[in-house]
Amino acid sequence: MNSESRLKFLKPDDSDDVFAVDRETQNAETTSFVFNPNRNLSLIAQRDKLPIRKFVNDILYCLSNYQTLILCGECGSGKSTQIPQILYEKGYHAKGIIGITQPRRVSAITLAKRVAEEMGQVFGEEVGVACRFLNKFNEDTKIKFMTEGIIMREIFANPLLSEYSVIIIDEAHERNLITDCILGLLKKIAKKRESLKIIISSATMDAKLFRDFYNFRSKSNPKDTSIILTVEGRMYENEIFYLNEPCADYVQSTVDTIMKIHHKEPAGDILAFLTGQEEITRAIRMLREHMELTNVTEDELKVMPMHASLTHHDQLRVFFHTSRNTRKVIIATNIAETSVTIPGIVFVIDCGFIKLNWYMADLQINMLVVTPASQATARQRAGRAGRIKNGKVYRLFTQEEYQKLPNITAPEMRRADLSTTILTLKALGIDNILRFDFPSAPPAKNMLASIELLYALGAIDSEGNLTNDGLIMAELPLSPIHSKMLLESRELGCSDEILSIVSMMQVQQIFSYPKSGQGAITARRQRRNFEVAEGDLITYLNVYQAFVANGCTKEFCGQFCLMYRHLKRVVEIRNQLELMLTKQFKMKFNSTAASTTIIRRCICAAAFPFAAYLHHSGTYRMVRGDTEVNIHPTSCLYTEKQPSWIVFGEVVHTTKLFVRDITTIESPWLLELAQHYYHKTSVRNNQI
Incomplete structure (x- = not known):
């Protein structure tokens, strides 16, 4: 079914339309960020x-x-x-x-x-x-x-x-x-x-x-x-349209709506909201396929992504003016919801979902969860339209579903890991964290789980006071796990490699993932040049070292299907961290090139709370809580012989609980490096 028959809208008087107009229109006013089209005004x-x-x-x-x-x-x-x-x-x-x-x-x-x-x-x-x-x-x-x-x-x-x-x-x-x-x-x-x-x-x-x-x-x-x-604000009128029936795939519907607007609506740029980088990449690829099929050129429809992983220059590209006959399409995460107003936006497409971090205190893990947005988020997104003239907002959900949305999104304080916050407050001299006055008090179980994690990492002592390592971890702009990894590398003699790995973990994606045809086959073959049986983090190290050894060139990334702008950002992050560690903390860097065992032991010494073993059912079970998890399809271990023991860095919840940033370990390391956290018992499957 083509987009013409799948999405029909813009005619509120037609009862057969997929979109129905909201008669109570929303307004949005001009802002100081918009370049006024009246050029003679100063x-x-x-x-x-x-x-x-x-x-x-x-x-x-x-x-x-x-x-x-x-x-x-x-x-x-x-x-x-x-x-x-x-x-x-x-x-x-x-x-x-x-x-x-x-x-x-x-x-x-x-x-x-x-x-x-x-x-x-x-x-x-x-x-x-x-x-x-x-x-x-x-x-x-x-x-x-x-x-x-x-x-x-x-x-x-x-x-x-x-x-x-x-x-x-x-x-x-x-x-x-x-x-x-x-x-x-x-x-x-x-x-x-x-x-x-x-x-x-x-x-x-x-x-x-x-x-x-x-x-x-x-x-x-x-x-x-x-x-x-x-x-109050001076406002242009916005018409808000809803779907009459729920859509099965909001990414596909976003692409169809963009093409419908481009073919049927007058001049005006388009801003579409999706939940994350992977969805944005998929939408852009699909949109370009549509453009090829309908003979729409880049001079007519200029498509640009906007998300946090882009370099500063790439983020600023969305603010540049295009030529008179070019319609700009920005596909963004919630980074485009507030403060910054992209010039020329007339049409907004809202998928109705948002990606949130959610902390499971029992397992001490953060999960990335895609959830319905709130009404406040929907209003904020709609406010991006209608800045220079009357705008239109297309919500890819029904009006009944909008009424069911919560008024506001739950504050992150009530759904996040608080270990970094606790470290920061203690470094500022606030000892009684439980009595600190937050605007919205966090759940007690989250607070206690975070304190337990910091104690296990050696950031606080049994009295709840910061240790020497804890003071350094509070100063570093990293998560406690990554900070602990750097501190452990001093003793194990692999600080140079660990710094590279930690820097790589600060960006979302380094490999390019074409979805179809020969491009996907080529990308998979090129990833094989870096992948190793020891897991994702050692693979990241191989990528970084190869990128630097080949002069950090765009040609190298193109040849091996790597994300050039992300790797350039990794180099920036690594240089900043190295400068901070050497100047502020007098840390000396050393390297181990003999084997990856020392590096994996160092990773295990920090990530030990997130260990999992291969269950006889063929899935992995977390050592803490015995929760079933699965290797993410983007991991280098996904199609390989599964190792018996792993530690991981991130959990993603889609159809199942998937773990990413995996490193293989040996089970005795957990008892050796984290004997204060684990003890051995006589149970089946040699569990710890």
Whole structure:
């Protein structure tokens, strides 16, 4: 069945259409990030037309009378770019730096550049940015955009943030793990520093929760310390369409809808939301096949991905203008939901799903789970359309299903591994983690499981205090498992190889996976050049060493079906980690080239909590909990003779529980390297 007969929409008066229009249309307004099509307007004129500029006096009044402002501004009202400028114009920069946090690197960089441009400043001077692998600021910087990880490092260095006069937490509705941690720390700082002003900003969030959280009113001081301000926005109308019947494959439906829009709708770029990199890659491949069949050229339809694993340059490509007759199609994860507004977007396609981390405390494992999105997420995605003219939003689910969605996505604090958070808080001197004031308290079982894991890794002692290794693990921008792996490599004499492996594990995908034809056969044959029986992590090491030995060239990656941009990012990450370890921790690097046994022992010494053995049924069982798991199809061990014992790095839940980043081990290593965690018992199958 072709796309013409499969998807019919855009005619709300036709009862036979697959899509039905929502009569209550949603609105989205222009933003400071959109390049106004009226070219004769100056940047200042564009800026002054933004809705947030009408509320300058209200914002200043709230900040004068309250320490914390909860700012609810509709999508595109100008919150992210205008609030820092308003504060700068009113002299807040004279009292200290105006700091703005963003949940993602690309939003921090692009917003900083836009604000510098609007202010007529050189980017990196008065207006700067700080994020992983990029620092563009100096001692004269007064407005500083940061990722949330950077402000956490700032709190390490300066617990009261005395250099800052205002801290703006943008896109607070995302409620990821580090956001909630920062919100809790800012509450403690605010009690000590009454002069520090805090602004919590978002388009879709539980404003009352944040207001009550930052309200320090007491009997001795009955005055409220926080207030909510809601900002209206100037909006273009969005029509929202739903499916009449559920679709079997939302990736296929996304591709069909893109082609339908391109053939039937007037000019306007398309933004489609999918859950992850693998789905985006599949959708782009399918879309290009459609283009070939229908004789649509790249000059007519320019398709681009947008996800966190892309290099900074590749992420910024989506913001570049195309020629007049070219329609731009961006297929993105939720990285495109907030803060950054891609110019020219008129049509949005929402698959209705999102990929979340979910922590199973009983097994101490994080799972990547694809779940239905929330209504707040759907509204946020819809707000990406209609920025320059009336827009259309296509939701690939029924209106009845939308009504069943939860109002908001569960905060990551309630569904994530807390070991990194606990390490960070303890390094900041907060000993009683169980009594720390989070905006949403995490489940006690998650907290206790994370503490148990840190104790097993040697990061904390029996009294709950940080060990020397724990202090280093708190400083490193890695998970505790990966940090432990690096620390163990010092004693085992394989730190050079382990650093390469850990760096490779920071990117999502290094192999190219064509889905059909000769390309898939060729890619599989080329992967054989690197694969070894010892598992995925040793395979990653072989790939990295071969990439460096061949000059880190794009030609080498093309020949062996490798992802060039991801491997280039690995090189960047490795260089940064090596610089940190040598300068800050005086770590010396050594190498073992004799065999992989030492490297595998080192991996086992850190990843021992995630060990599994081959059950007589042909599947693997985790040593802890005896849960059945399966080798992921992308693992180099998937079609090989299955080893008796493995450790793994990640669990993915689709049709089954699949494990990835696998390394083969010997069962005696668990007793030798983790005798505090395992003991041997006399049971069948020689289980530990």
